[in-house]
Amino acid sequence: MGRKNLYTVLNELDFNVLKEISRLHSIILEKEICFPKRSISFKEYVDTFYFLQLPFRGTANSFDELLDDLGIDFLSDDEETLFLFAELLLGLNPHSFDVFEGYEIEQRTAVSIYNHICSNIKEICRRTNHKIVKSDGHLIIDENNKRTTLAVELTDDPDLALSLIEYTHYAKKGHLEEKRKILSQIGLYIEPWLKDHRLQIAGYKALESDAGFLLNKFHIRHNNKEGQNAQEYIRTINEKDLEDWYDKAYNVLLSVIIINEQINISGEIRELKKNYQWKD
16 A cells, blocks of 8 residues: 555645645735724734734744744645644734733734634644644644554545544544444454454454454444344443543554554565575
């Protein structure tokens, strides 16, 4: 299976880095804050009221100078530029800085625009398996689950790639049926590997056994709460504990996808060893 990087996969899912950079840029340029004599953009508001208070401005004297210092190119389709720009915008919260007295109404508008920016960034993070975290008092963007990213890059099924990312999203917490459907989808994808026992043959018998056990006994692929496939433990388990097991199952199934790639690589190495003379 050919490996793609995360952003190649996301492009196939109609996630466009350049478009997202442009949308964030348009918010700070086009969303206006009304003053008695004129209206100014959010970017102008930052420059006017609190740019010099930004702890990360270095020696830049304006927002444009800071953008230049950071090398942010709004025509870039590079994901690192997108996240750098997003982190810069996250640091512009109007509530965090002193503004001139008498401009409380304008500040509320600025906060509303900032919340719009944050909403876009949260959606970008959701779609790219990232999250916003606080580090040393600053908001930064970090990868949500590195194993998810690796599994996404290894899968050749775009729908599954999106589902792998969706599973980790905070909005899925407590939604057992949605999680169950994703786990069942992953199970269908890896089923050929479980059936031909390639994991067991390669020395991963326990992983193969665990994956099959969880898929077949934990109300994922079969109705294990009632009927002929009912399991006593599943009939009596509470939803929180079942969700915990679903999350464990998700990590087990990620391991299957990742280990399968290692098995493929090992096979290529065996062929290489067999077809050429190698010196000790």
